[in-house]
Amino acid sequence: MSTHEKTYTTKANFMLHGGDYNPDQWLDRPDILADDIKLMQLSHTNTFSVGIFAWAALEPKEGVYNFEWLDKVIDDIYSIDGRVILATPSGARPAWMSQKYPEVLRVNDARVKQLHGGRHNHCFTSPVYREKTQKINRLLAERYGGHPALLMWHISNEYGGECHCDRCQGAFREYLKKKYNNDLKTLNDAWWGPFWSHTFTDWSQIESPSSIGESMVHGLNLDWRRFVTDQTIDFFENEIVPIKELTPDVPITTNFMADTHELIPFQALDYSKFAKHLDVISWDAYPAWHNDVESTADLAMRVGFIDDLYRCLKQQPFLLMESTPSMVNWHPVNKAKRPGMHLLSSIQMVAHGSDSILYFQWRKSRGSSEKFHGAVVDHDNSSDNRVFQDVAEVGKTLEKLSGVVGTNRPADVAILYDWESNWALNDAQGFGLKTKRYPQTLVQHYRAFWEKDIPVDVITKEQDFAAYKLLVIPMLYLVSEETISRLKSFVAGGGTLVTTYISGLVNEHDLTYLGGWHKNLQEIFGINPVETDTYYPEDKNTVSYQNRSYELKDYATIIKLNGATVEGTYKEDFYANTPAVTSHSYENGKAYYIGGRLEDQFHRDFYQEIINDLELQPAFSVKHEKGVSVQVRRAPESDYIFVMNFTEKKQPITIESLVKDVVTGEDVSGELILERYEVRILENKK
Known part of the structure; x- marks a missing residue:
């Protein structure tokens, strides 16, 4: 697909604005439900996710159903020209089910069955749970599949976790039998079975990893994580059978996540595999704005990285399924967004490819764990408070952005993110146990382009490398022969490739390559990395590059040259004056190796050289200071330019072309002043 073509992922030609609506919590308050419809209009919202945790309200007793309340809610939303994203309720089953069918309860890695409570603690393998979810989903699809308000399906909610019950152990063994052609010798070879006498002689001896007696069989650990992803997807596929059968033209999604403690991609599931089973990618974004450990611009950059990763999973616009208009209730400190930040943070999502701004939640719960989580409607039930007015402002702005819907973002630069490599690296008992930080390292490289407004696609290993001029693969610890071959073809065909320390060390089974670095990597990069030095936190070194000195910490690779050109050298330690940064021309392309973890200024200067060589340009040029971000979405007739001030002060910008606000x-051109947290949305007609 050309990046200039439009893709209406939800078959809607307008920006979705609204969010999670839980009327099932207010069924005894018809006055509240009536107020909701009035407030939806005042807030300029148009789309609501309904039924996510409503199973107990839909089926209060086994086989006894109550859909009348949901009928009215959907009809009322449609009466104000609203749309519904209808959820399947499998994320939180009713108590009667846990009581009557205890097999649906999850078993933790200590082999202890969990009690009813919380949510997302069901067994993905349970035949009973699979049967019950299919049944309720069929009833929903039969009843609402033809309703004109139905925009798309929201399947379950935030899939995650794992079960270690006997059924799941059996499913894991069946997964392994299929993967290894029912041959235990092949499995033992892949897992390096002789280590510590971990050779298996019968399939029944294999169990999932446990925190009681930590597994040292890294191949087993890696395959378990793969199994958890595959079993989660298999459960999802079981859920959607009646939905695809009865409503084949209604798109489906489920909401992906980011790590809740540090804003990095969700680690427990391989979303690159899950994405293939969805029509639309959506995710739940909750950055801790105004925190005390990083600047607003640094946090915005990390948000942009995840946006660009999730957008690129299907190379089409994504949906922001959940966000907060104010604050959350589960950060260590739950700080409110400052004036201006809600519009700015919302528009950033649009700038990086979202066709929606949706919230958790529409109305604050009165009780339980989310009663103080941010919402459009607070406990005061008022449209006059600051948060509600901020939401209305976002809604009014989105109503003017229908031309952006369905558009993508062009990019000549790609950074490769790989879930499996990160799993294996984190499991590796080596290097620095606290300093591996694979996702954070990729963000460090991403920064050099984000600060220069150079668009970046964050891709996965299955995607087309040839679509890019520059491919950056930092710390790609696990890399298969197939991927290495594709990297070789990319460089041979004229691409520029950058990699770093701790790359290319193990294959897809987490077994090290023998005979030094893989021969194809040695050919591409013209080097052999022979040793990795790991630093204590207080250790430092210096690298000389382009007649400047840069600080190095955490890791340094000792490099043997095999045809490469030395671009930078270490200045200290026993490898002083040896190569730290190299380049190598291979056939029609070029490959760079960065041997150590260097400061941000090195990446700015290093990538500026490559930007110059490859003539990489921003999608639209705006002169500005650090902390202002310019992102572009490209439509067939226009470019939409988002100029965003992520600093705490006014910022001058210069627009050399005549564009429309x-x-x-x-009409806008010349020098402008952006206020603190201000965003300007411009259109440049072609």
């Missing part, structure tokens, strides 16, 4: 309708 989408919000005000005014």
Whole structure:
């Protein structure tokens, strides 16, 4: 697909604005439900996710159903020209089911069955749970599949976790039998079975990893994580059978996540595999704005990285399925967004490819764990408070952005993210146990382009490398022969490739390559990395590059040259004056190796050289200071330019072309002043 073509992923040609609506919590308050419909109009919202945790309200007793309340809610939303994203309720089963069918309860890695409570603690393998979810989903599809308000399906909610019950152990063994052609010798070879006498002689001896007696069989650990992803997807596929049968033209999604403690991609599931089973990617974003450990611009950059990763999983616009208009209730400190930040943070999502701004939640719960989580409607039930007015402002702005819907973002630069490599690296008992930080390292490289407004696709290993001029693969610890061959073809065909320390060390089974670095990697990069030195936190070194000195910490690779050109050298330690940064021309392309973890300024200067060589350009040029971000979405007739001030002060910008302000309708050019947290949305007609 050309990046200039439009893709209406939800078959809607307008920006979705609204969010999770839980009327099932207010069924005894018809006055509240009536107020909701009025407030939806005042807030300029148009789309609501309904039924996510409503199983107990839909089926209060086994086989006894109550859909009448949901009928009215959907009809009422449609009466104000609203749309519904209808959820399947499998994320939180009713108590009667746990009581009557205890097999649906999850077993933790200590082999202890969990009690009813919380949510997302069901067994993905349980035949009973699979049967019950299919049945309720069929009833929903039969009843609402033809409703004109139905925009898309929201399957379950935030899939995650794992079960270690006997059924799941059996499913794991069946997964392994299929993977290894029912041959235990092949499995033992892949897992390096003789180590510590871990050779298996019968399939029944294999169990999932446990925190009681930590597994040292890294191949087993890696395959278990793969199994958890595959079993989660298999459960999802079971859920959607009646939905695909009865509503084949209604798109489906499920909401992906980011790590809740540090804003990095969710680690427990391989979303690159899951994405293939969805029509639309959606995710739940909750950055801790105004925190005390990083600047607003640094946090915005990390948000942009995840946006670009999730957008690229299907190379089409994604949906922001959940966000907060104010604060959450589960950060260590739950700080409110400052004036201006809600519009700015919302528009950033649009700038990086979202066709929606949706919230958790529409109305605050009165009780339980989310009663203080941010919402559009607070406990005061008022449209006059600051948060509600901020939401209305976002809604009014989104109503002017229908031309952006369905558009993508062009990029000549790609950074490769790989879930399996990260799993294996984190499991590796080596290097620095606290300093591996694979996702954070990729973000460090991403920064060099984000600060220069150079668009970046964050891709996975299955995607087309040839679509890019520059491919960056930092710390790609696990890499298969197939991927190495594709990297070789990419460089041979004229691509520029950058990799770093701790790359290319193990194959897809987490077994090291023998005979030094893989021969194809040695050919591409013209080097052989022979040793990795790991630093204590207080250890430092210096690298000389382009007549400047840069600080190095955490890792340094000792490099043997095999045809490469030395671009930078270490200045200290027993490998002083040896190569630290190299380049190598291979056939029609070029490959760079960065041997150590270097400071941000090195990446700015290093990538600026490559940007110059490859003539990489921003999608639209705006002169600005650090902390202002310019992102572009490209439509067939226009470029939509988002200029965002992520700093705490006013910032001057200069626009050399004559463009139109989408919000005000005014023509704009020359020097402008952006207020703190201000965003300008511009249109450049072609």
